[in-house]
Amino acid sequence: MATRKEFLKTAGLLGMAGMVGPSALSAAPLQQQKKPVSSWADGSRLVVSVSMQFEAGGQPVNAESPFPQNMIKGYTDLPSATWYEYGYxxxxxxxxxxxxxxxxxxxxHMxxxxxxxxxxxxxxxxxxxxEAAAHGRDWATQYAMSYEEEKQFILDGVKAVQxxxxxxxxGYNANWLRRGENTLKILQELGFTYHIDDLSRDEPFIIQVNGRDFAVVPYTLRNNDIVLISGQWYSSDQFLQQVKMEFDQLYAESAYRRxxxxxxxxxxIGGTPQMVKAxxxxxxxxxxxxxxxxxxKDDIAEMALNDKTTIRE
Incomplete structure (x- = not known):
């Protein structure tokens, strides 16, 4: 079966010849050998990037947790605080x-x-x-901040890590990926080389920020414990099976594309015994x-920025 790229190329050539139609397309040579159209600069077939969020201890009082969100105003959710303490x-x-x-x-992401x-x-x-990547000063809503407020917010987080x-x-990751209109400009100004708050691709790509190259190393919600385990209450077995299925498909695709x-x-969440076993x-x-x-992710971003075949948007 032809790849989508091969199909479009074939259809385009037939169209130029005035031959596009059901019979012409069906006669096209669809059984073609899949050849690599893109490969990683280091010769890898599939690159796997693992994130370990370091958030516990930085959360606000009565932050979201597995406990019912029914605390009476003015009281502290003490059991919830211990759930976060488990993280560190x-x-x-x-x-x-x-x-x-x-x-x-x-x-x-710290x-x-x-x-x-x-x-x-x-x-x-x-x-x-x-890698120590930045994840903001705390859990404040940065997308609602002014330019200067957000810049200081990001800088405070960086200084803490340094x-x-x-x-x-x-690299940078906003709380729940919710960056603002100014975030990327600020990151570029502060010397960052990439961000991860993007779900649009299964490979890194390059964008222009302040007239310069800036890498995007896509994140995930599909293979994310806070979404699947804490949000949808998957068992560790279900998490394992879902991520394994994703890997199998991406590995098959990696035979002919990056x-x-x-x-x-x-x-x-990911640090519990059952999840570490999974x-x-x-x-x-x-x-x-x-x-x-x-x-x-910093190594992936660097490789993408130095590779002329990286997708540009």
Whole structure:
């Protein structure tokens, strides 16, 4: 069966010859050998990018949680606070050990307030070879801020990460991906090279911001524990099966076009014993496939920016 690109090319050539029609198209050579139309610069077949959100400790009082949102005004949801505490007491430490066991380096999107509350843990993430990316100062609604307010908000988060870990974030993730009209301009001004608040593709692409190249390394909601586990109440088995099916399809597509897969874990969700076990099974399965490479998002962005064949929008 021809690829969509091959079909459109064939249809276009026939159209120019005045031959487009059901009989002409059916006579076109559809059984063609699929050939790579795009490949990663490093020779990878499929690049997998793992996110580990470091948010716990930076959340507002009575933040959303699995508990019913029925607290009487003026009172603090104490059990909910412990659900978040699990993220830095158990979740991230468990995931860090698992990444080491699997030989995977991830991107950790760090909320500034969470980093300042748990500096030793933030520093450990970087010391173990993972990327420290920015995730705002706290959980404030940045898209509603003025230009200057938002710039300071982003900068405060960056400074927290720099102060604690010594690393300068190159990538950005807004709270629930909800950036504002000025966000990308601000990120470019502050020296960022990419953002992830985009779901439109299964591969990185380049856009123009302030007249310069800026990378987009697409994120995911389909392979995201906060959406599937906390939001839709999938079991760990269901999460594993869904993400595995996504991998199988993208791996098949990667035989003839550039593909990237994003998987996301949050400290208090992805760091539970059952989810770490599911992640182990999932990534062990992926690693058995030839040409599958795990990369931090800053490395993916750099590779995309330096590759003339990267999609531009």
């Amino acid at each position: 007491k158990e979740g991230i430490p468990r995931m860090l050990d698992n990444w080491d066991k699997l030989g995977i380096k991830v991107t950790s 909320v500034g307030a969470a980093v300042l509350k748990n500096p030793a843990l933030a520093k450990e993430i970087v010391q173990r070879g993972h 102060q604690v870990t010594g690393a300068t974030p190159k 593909r990237m897969m994003s998987v996301s874990f949050h400290d208090r 992640a182990t099974e999932l990534f062990t399965y992926m690693q058995k496939h030839k040409g599958v490479i795990f990369k931090r």
